[in-house]
Amino acid sequence: GISLSHVTSMLVARYQTTVSATAFLSSLGLVVTTVPTTINGVVLSVLPPCNCDAFANGWSSNDIGEEGCARDDMVHGLLGVRTVCYPPQREYVPHLDDGCTSDSFRCIVTFSQPIFPTCACDWFSNQAYEGMANGLCQTTKSGHGRVCFPRNYIGDKKVGAWENFGCPEDSVRCS
Known part of the structure; x- marks a missing residue:
């Protein structure tokens, strides 16, 4: 097998930054769990990434x-x-x-913050307006088309999709 010191030496020789070395390791399916100030301190994990939603x-x-x-x-x-x-x-x-x-x-634990689609609102309710800093929820209502309204709370609870990013289940978060 290859020792960790050998892998570290190869990374130092080939990559100038921890970002490029981390990207290379990720492409191999390896997760960098700790990146100290130098590439010599990279610690690899044998565990897979979670890809949490x-x-x-x-x-x-x-x-x-x-x-x-x-x-x-x-x-x-x-x-x-x-x-x-x-x-x-x-x-x-x-x-x-x-x-x-x-x-x-x-x-x-890994998580990629979703990119919310751009709102395409035909009508606004509950004092919502285009470009609200907190984002909006969008749904389709008979007779009104695409309706946008404020999210259920301000900010980010950081629980991912667990509560649909502050929108009721018949709507989607948009920005």
């Missing part, structure tokens, strides 16, 4: 990079099945116990 049990997108558990689960009505991430219940024991429930797997 939603967070539960006290976790949020603030937990990116942590070891967690993930499973496919139903979230917020019409969104259907999404990957939900949550803290492990037990310690990780390699080859014996991943510390997760039997319907989930151990992984490194």
